[in-house]
Amino acid sequence: MKTTNSWKSFGGTLSVHEHDSSTCRCPMTFAVYTPPGEGPFPVLWYLSGLTCSWANPMEKSGLQAHAAKYGVMVVAPDTSPRGKGVADDEAYDLGQGAGFYLTATQAPWSEHYKMDVYVTEELQELVFDHFPGDPARQGVFGHSMGGHGALTLHLKNPDTYRSVSAFSPIVAPSQVPWGHKAFGAYLGEDRAKWAQYDASELVRERPSQAKILIDQGVADGFLEEQLKPELFEAACAEAGQDLTVRRHEGYDHSYYFIASFMGDHIKHHAEALRG
Numbered sequence: 001m002k003t004t005n006s007w008k009s010f011g012g013t014l015s016v017h018e019h020d021s022s023t024c025r026c027p028m029t030f031a032v033y034t035p036p037g038e039g040p041f042p043v044l045w046y047l048s049g050l051t052c053s054w055a056n057p058m059e060k061s062g063l064q065a066h067a068a069k070y071g072v073m074v075v076a077p078d079t080s081p082r083g084k085g086v087a088d089d090e091a092y093d094l095g096q097g098a099g100f101y102l103t104a105t106q107a108p109w110s111e112h113y114k115m116d117v118y119v120t121e122e123l124q125e126l127v128f129d130h131f132p133g134d135p136a137r138q139g140v141f142g143h144s145m146g147g148h149g150a151l152t153l154h155l156k157n158p159d160t161y162r163s164v165s166a167f168s169p170i171v172a173p174s175q176v177p178w179g180h181k182a183f184g185a186y187l188g189e190d191r192a193k194w195a196q197y198d199a200s201e202l203v204r205e206r207p208s209q210a211k212i213l214i215d216q217g218v219a220d221g222f223l224e225e226q227l228k229p230e231l232f233e234a235a236c237a238e239a240g241q242d243l244t245v246r247r248h249e250g251y252d253h254s255y256y257f258i259a260s261f262m263g264d265h266i267k268h269h270a271e272a273l274r275g
Contacts, residue, residue, distance in 0.1 A: 001126060004029075010068035011036035014058060019126060023118040024081040025111060030123065031058050032131055033067050033074040039132030041073040042273040044266065045119065045161070047142030047149040050178075051097045053078050057143075060255035066263045070270035073133050077119055079145070081112040093178055094185055100173075101149030102197045104186035113186060115149075116197075120157055139163030139269040143258055144222075145170055145178070151199035151212070151232075158208040163272035165213040165265045167258050168220055171232035172200040178226050200235040207241040213268045214244070215261045217251030 001019040012035040021028040031054035035041060044067070046057045054076040057063055067074050080099030087108040089095035104113035128135050140161040142150040147169025154164035173179025174194045183194045195201040216229050223229075229245050236243040251257040 001130065009033065009064045012064065012068050014064060016054065021081070021118060021122060023114050023122045026081045026083045026086055028081065028118070029078050030054055031076045032127070033058065033064050034131060035068045035071050035073060037071060039073070040134035041071055041132060042137040042139070042270065043127070043133040043135075044072055044074045044269050045138065045140045045150075046074055046076045047101060047119070047140065047146030047153075048076065048079050049142070049144030049146045050079070051092050052143075052146075053097070056255065057258075060259065061262045062259045063262050063266065066266040070266055072266060072270055072273070073131065075123070075127055075133075077115075077123055080115060086112045089185075094182055098145065098182065100145060100182045100186065100197070101153060102186060105193070106186060106188050109186050116153065119149075120153060120160065124160075137162065137273040139165075139273055141165040141167075141265055141269065142169070143167040144227075144253065147171075147214070148173060148197075148199060152197055152202060154210065154212075155199060155202040155206055155208060158206075158210065162210065163269045164208075164210050165215075165268050167215050167261070167265070168217060168222070168227055168253055169199070169214060169229075169232075170227060171214075172198060172228055174198045174201065175231060176226045176228060200232050203232070203235050203241050204239050207236070207239040209242075211242045211244070211268075211272065212236070213246075213265065215246050215248065215257075215264070217253060217257045218247050218249050219251055220253045220257075222253055
């Protein structure tokens with residue numbers, strides 16, 4: 001691992017790192033905000049959306065001020081494997097920048113696209129070997145495709161990620177065009193395999209003890225076709241999952257929306273991970 005950039009921010013440090021990933025079989029980049037103090041700190045994993053990388057939340061969300069206030073460390077992985085030799089597509093919603101936090105089983109994607117394993121195993125080990133995080137106090141959150149990732153990784157690993165939240169998540173990818181395209185390419189046409197990466201299906205099988213927080217902008221152009229939070233609300237009600245969905249008039253899918261409520265999300269996690 002090598003550090004490629006580092007900046008002082010709100011008394012803490014924002015740093016960017018590169019390493020050769022054995023899981024994704026290519027170089028990977030991630031960022032860490034370490035708050036002021038000695039630690040060990042609770043750790044929040046922020047998963048970005050389509051076309052994004054570590055840079056979007058670290059540069060646009062204003063998370064550093066809130067992370068410093070509540071004394072939490074934030075890790076932002078990339079959204080997919082990247083580089084020469086890594087399978088890609090001309091469209092923004094498949095290939096590089098669109099890993100969907102799953103393990104692809106179909107060629108040519110299966111060689112590199114293993115983002116769930118990368119985040120939950122390889123990057124876990126790397127982060128806790130090099131940064132003052134507390135592995136017993138971890139939460140996960142994200143935006144859009146990353147909100148999908150946060151919900152599914154939490155539901156599959158509730159003992160690792162004790163708290164969870166999401167901005168504008170893709171909650172039912174098996175039922176929307178983004179998911180049809182990505183899951184069909186990465187996983188094939190067996191929809192039973194899709195269900196293992198669909199939060200609305202997973203929560204019916206394995207509701208968690210966490211209080212899930214979702215914020216959604218009502219002016220989001222993707223709301224009705226791609227996001228459909230009502231499907232997750234129905235699944236959670238059926239499963240007895242604690243869920244709060246807050247709908248905000250006038251807000252869209254952008255980081256202006258995310259920055260407006262980032263403080264609420266970091267507070268949500270900090271309170272859940274206290275002690």
